Amino acid sequence: MGNNGQTGQQAFKRTILHDVYRSNLSAEKLLSLQQRGQRRQRMGRWVRVAGLVVILPLMGSGAHSVFPGGADSLPPGKSAAVEIAAAGWNSGLPPLIDDANAGVTSSQEMPVSTPMAPHRRAFLSGRGAVAPLDGSDGPDEWTVPDGGISSASDYRVLLDRPAVALADLFGLEVRTIVIDPGHGGEDPGAIGPSGMLEKDITLEIARLLYERLVRREGLRVFMTRDSDVTLSLKHRVEFARENSSDLLISIHLNTIPNDPMTIVETYYFGPPADEHSLKAAEQENRRSDYMVAEFGELIAGLSDTLKQQESRRLAAHIQRNVYRTLHRSNRNIVNVGIKTAPFVVLLGAETTSVLAEVTCISNTEEEARLAKPAYRDKIAGALERGILSYLKQSGRQQGRPPRQWSTTYGKS
Amino acid sequence: MAKVKVSQQDKALRIGIDLGTSRSAIAASNGKRDWVQSLVGWPKDFVARKMLGDRVLFGDEVNEHRLSLDVVRPLAQGVIKSGTEKDEESVAELIGHLIDLVGPRPRQKIFAAVGVPAEALKVNKQAIREAISDYAEKLIVVSEPFAVAYGMGALDNAMIIDMGAGTTDFCIMHGTMPSVDDQRSLTTAGDYIDEQLLGLLTERYPDADFNMNIIRAFKEEYGFVGDSLTQVEVEVRVEGRLVVHDITNEMRRACESILPAIAETAMDMIARFDPEYQDQVRNNIILAGGCSQIAGIDSYLMEALSEMGPCNVTVVDDPLYAGARGGLELAKDMPYEYWMDM
């Protein structure tokens, strides 16, 4: 190829690389306005928010379809108008409602008017604020182009990576998260080969996780302890209960005596999966403070399978994220997966709860890594991602977002 | 976020990943590359975990232990599987496994260009982003045939036909990134051939024990179209005894069965192209994907398309890695500020 050909090829490359950038960008930032025209027919819902018109394509049927997964099954021409009147909202936080799917199917067919919170943070008493559950940055970054969002994939983007709070858009309730740094005070927890104490590291990781989560809107975050104090498991459980926590994460470090292995495991409540889980539970249950009778009652109240299912899912999200993150620093780390064990702190909590043994303090190299703030922050980041992806998915799967539509639809 | 310093960018590992319905491949800037069947399996129960360990299995290992595993094909039907937790995890696991295969240094940053079936690009961008978020710092996602085109340097007036397992994907390049109109997809590809071949062979040899895996292996070993140079004879069990069967005609018919639709689609796409450049496109048709290795397929298509005028059809040299290599080229060429943060 001659010189001309070469330069021509370079020019094509530049154009194409820019195209690639744009095509990835538009999915990312809702900027695919140019291609709007031809896709208009496929649109569904109109949602008016603060004077901006957002077009949301209507998907299949049922509450689930309002979220990604069915956008392209949108029947052409099927549409409904939804007007969200910010002014209609004036009460406090709505209660958690589980039968979120009720009525949604019909609401898709007709224009509905939905009250929603203009800004949830106004109602918050705790530390925290309302924000997207997906790890994106915050409202400032996100603007609805005033021409509207125009296609199924754009809508998907709105739901998947909104920097505008989903909570604001759809009336998602604020979630309360309790972070429980394991051990503390007189109880050092496990001790590393060179003397590192589990209680110190769990507290550090918990603080970092707290810092990360409070920045997100839509979350109220508490810590069971923020200093080196002795707390019984009973106290921790009650703390979570008193603060009506939606989600409890207890942070621990594992120890495997006489074995240099490093493992990551996440527990939710249930019968011990094996000898190791039983040992782990015994170890972590030592300072439970529960009387035998109370313990019996707690176990009797265990019929809550929904809680268990939710806890299992949360455990999976956390396990996956922690393992992947640590695996990048330590290729020998072993993914033990999620497990059940009778941890008191998990049993007593009335909510979705997990106990994460994020790594092994008994391994010399891992102990050295844990001494570094950056490594602890890495773990906190992984826990955060696990929690957020769980919350996001549970919002999706339980069809929470459209709840407001279904319970209050009618003419405005 | 502060911009990463240049030195850090240079240390980043660039990777191209081709996520296919049947096979997925990776090529990395450290010179390593690998591929695996797109299969992910989890030990089903306690016994399976005892035997295999509590871990995720991939590719051939999944086939080997199929009965003990919950198996997911993360890209079945050309889109990212979703529904159950395992479905959703499977793509991420597969990507993580591919990255392990090229061995990044601990803590090395990864910039990934991922090619996916055209359909997945439409509906699954976010799922892909999530799946790779734990491994890569930066990501771009493109359609598979486009990645192939880019890797071949076929940027202008060219047509790529990517003949895979589930789909045959077409893409016309004209100096820009192909738009929706420049791409098409047919469901006549490798799997379709397998079904045809199985049908034809069971009809002719009702007593022989054929199954899909054997059939696919025959096709990959002996697949051809047009005139055959030799007889295709294979040994198959009949009532427990190995018996030699001649499958020459069945093989040809099955392999040719996908070609009329492919030729027709190619002609139609070219006919819609700017008339001034149709000649050039016709002379720059590139076949990629596993099925492009079927013997004689290029000349067969060349002949079929020549009714529009002279044309030239070539097969990529390295069908297994064409997509991953294209992704890697893209990852290397992409200016820093064009990358998307995870």
Ligand SMILES: Nc1ncnc2c1ncn2[C@@H]1O[C@H](COP(=O)(O)OP(=O)(O)OP(=O)(O)O)[C@@H](O)[C@H]1O
């Ligand atoms: N040597 C060969 N000869 C003929 N066919 C082959 C050969 N090698 C692989 N194939 C077939 O190619 C198909 C797989 O091709 P490829 O790996 O390009 O698919 P994929 O990218 O996973 O699928 P898709 O493009 O549909 O997502 C299978 O049907 C396989 O049997």
Ligand SMILES: [Mg+2]
């Ligand atoms: Mg392919």
Ligand SMILES: [Zn+2]
């Ligand atoms: Zn502990």
